[in-house]
Amino acid sequence: MRTPLEGRLGVIREGCVISVGVIGCGHWGPNHVRVFSQLADSCCLMCADVDEGRLKAVAAMFPSIKAVKDYRAILQDPAVDAVCIAVPTRAHYAVAREALAAGKHVLCEKPLAMTPEECAALEALALKAGRILMVGHVFVFNAGIRWMKACIDSGEIGRIYYAHSERTNLGPFRYDVNALWDLAPHDIAIFDFLFSGAALSTSARGLKCLGNSLEDLAFATLDYPEGKLANLHVSWADPRKVRQITIVGEKKMLVWDDLDPMGAVKVYDKSVERTSKYYESYGEFQLLSREGSIIIPKISLAEPLKAQGQYFIECIQSGRPPVLADARRGAQVVRTLAAIQRSMDQNGSLVGV
Numbered sequence: 001m002r003t004p005l006e007g008r009l010g011v012i013r014e015g016c017v018i019s020v021g022v023i024g025c026g027h028w029g030p031n032h033v034r035v036f037s038q039l040a041d042s043c044c045l046m047c048a049d050v051d052e053g054r055l056k057a058v059a060a061m062f063p064s065i066k067a068v069k070d071y072r073a074i075l076q077d078p079a080v081d082a083v084c085i086a087v088p089t090r091a092h093y094a095v096a097r098e099a100l101a102a103g104k105h106v107l108c109e110k111p112l113a114m115t116p117e118e119c120a121a122l123e124a125l126a127l128k129a130g131r132i133l134m135v136g137h138v139f140v141f142n143a144g145i146r147w148m149k150a151c152i153d154s155g156e157i158g159r160i161y162y163a164h165s166e167r168t169n170l171g172p173f174r175y176d177v178n179a180l181w182d183l184a185p186h187d188i189a190i191f192d193f194l195f196s197g198a199a200l201s202t203s204a205r206g207l208k209c210l211g212n213s214l215e216d217l218a219f220a221t222l223d224y225p226e227g228k229l230a231n232l233h234v235s236w237a238d239p240r241k242v243r244q245i246t247i248v249g250e251k252k253m254l255v256w257d258d259l260d261p262m263g264a265v266k267v268y269d270k271s272v273e274r275t276s277k278y279y280e281s282y283g284e285f286q287l288l289s290r291e292g293s294i295i296i297p298k299i300s301l302a303e304p305l306k307a308q309g310q311y312f313i314e315c316i317q318s319g320r321p322p323v324l325a326d327a328r329r330g331a332q333v334v335r336t337l338a339a340i341q342r343s344m345d346q347n348g349s350l351v352g353v
């Protein structure tokens with residue numbers, strides 16, 4: 001039974017089931033259909049795709065869901081409260097804008113749009129319409145990443161010197177955006193989350209090695225506040241599937257490997273100590289490595305996409321803004337991507353974010 005409540009974000013129905021429509025049912029969209037069908041407080045009523053083959057495939061997997069070719073049928077249906085957008089990246093902005101204008105709450109896949117201005121326009125539209133707008137920065141809902149954030153914030157690893165991430169595989173290839181815009185939104189969103197802020201500048205190189213007009217890989221170095229350096233390597237032209245991040249702190253070091261069956265996070269109780277023992281007269285230090293244990297913390301696993309969907313639904317129900325992945329954070333990631341792209345276009349020159 002739905003109980004209408006007037007809230008800051010418009011009409012909010014606390015404790016009711018939120019009905020969702022998924023737009024775009026290619027490789028990724030069906031995962032959202034599954035998640036919103038499984039969560040206790042949501043259901044997936046409809047899905048849309050311009051490709052008949054994809055519609056048939058989703059209809060076979062989820063026979064009770066109404067599958068339509070034109071997503072406007074979802075936007076026009078008053079029974080649908082929210083939409084999840086999983087169309088190709090360049091179409092995110094137009095579809096999200098229409099959905100917000102139609103009064104739907106929106107969860108849009110990453111990156112939110114192709115320019116910071118588009119992100120700002122979507123944020124303004126959501127605010128005006130009193131609707132939730134959230135971006136699918138799924139890794140901020142990853143239990144291992146959340147554990148590392150808590151560890152960093154507790155001061156356990158001390159001041160962070162640098163971080164380094166690797167996100168590589170052979171494919172899948174895209175034809176609408178390059179490997180930077182496809183893969184790096186994840187790493188930038190993770191760095192922004194872990195470091196509680198945005199990058200200030202960047203220097204990056206990319207390469208178009210597979211014969212298309214798009215970069216198939218990128219190496220980017222990002223300067224974060226307080227001297228933290230972060231480096232990311234993304235590629236869809238690499239022999240191995242790797243999803244790893246290393247964070248080197250003054251007191252300890254963290255390694256996250258999303259594909260390690262032993263446990264995604266390892267805490268290395270290792271650091272470098274400085275002693276002036278032998279160098280007193282020169283005011284210099286001798287560096288000594290301190291080798292301690294390697295700990296694999298027990299972290300309860302939950303599917304990040306489900307945790308993200310749950311958070312979206314809770315934000316709609318409660319009227320709380322989705323601060324973990326709101327339009328401001330989406331715009332921050334897009335601003336950083338645009339700066340990396342500018343630096344790549346200028347053969348690696350230092351560019352402000």
Ligand SMILES: NC(=O)c1ccc[n+]([C@@H]2O[C@H](COP(=O)([O-])OP(=O)(O)OC[C@H]3O[C@@H](n4cnc5c(N)ncnc54)[C@H](O)[C@@H]3O)[C@@H](O)[C@H]2O)c1
Nearest residue numbers: 024025026027028029048049050051086087088089109110
């Ligand atoms: N969070 C993650 O880990 C993750 C993983 C994969 C993809 N994604 C994101 O999800 C989005 C989709 O990626 P994908 O791999 O599924 O791509 P895809 O190309 O496999 O699927 C996109 C689908 O959208 C459909 N489509 C295009 N225009 C449409 C329109 N106007 N109306 C309805 N349907 C339309 C296409 O026919 C296609 O089936 C991208 O933004 C991508 O960045 C996120």
